[in-house]
Amino acid sequence: MSSNTLDGLQSFTERHDYHSWLDLQLDNVDHGKVQISIPANENLHNPGRNGLIHGGIAATLIDTASGFALRTTFEDPVTARLATTDLNVSYLRPATGTLIAEAKVLRAGETTGVTDVSVKSTDEDESVAAGRTTY
Structure with missing residues (x-):
């Protein structure tokens, strides 16, 4: 992906009150x-x-990372419109410290997209949650 896509999506988070509050x-x-x-x-x-x-917070990361991963499959990721239709979160252990989510698109179809997400804590370097979303 181009640095324009990263910059555009980061700018999107800065304009989004909730994402901005979460930093x-x-x-x-x-x-x-x-x-x-x-x-x-x-x-x-x-x-x-x-x-x-x-x-x-882990659930938010799963939902948000999924949305951004799916956005990368669109021609214009910044203006793509998405709505979560299913969010599954499995908590694996208590979360502390900085949290990092890695999302991967499993399917990006005409009307439905599915993603898998892992959330890790930098304090433990272990997964604290896993999730799957449908959009």
């Missing part, structure tokens, strides 16, 4: 694949849970 970063973009991350931030922790990140 979501696109780390790597390729056709049908993306890597995104959310830096460690105390605002994402569960109250009183010793620095454990709320599960909704």
Whole structure:
């Protein structure tokens, strides 16, 4: 993918209030694949849970990484319109630190796309969640 695609998609996240609040970063973009991350931030922790990140953050990463991976299969990734129709999240262990999601498109059809996603923690360098989405 071109650096214009990465720049365009990163600009999209900066204009999106929720993505911007999360400080979501696109780390790597390729056709049908993306890597995104959310830096460690105390605002994402569960109250009183010793620095454990709320599960909704991993779910957000799975949903968002999937959408960006699918966008890379469109002629114009920045203006593509998508809607999640199914989101499956399996939590594997408690999440801490910076979270990194890697999404891969399994199918990009005329009306439906399916992705697989793995979310890792930089603190443990282990998967904390796995997911699959349908758009």
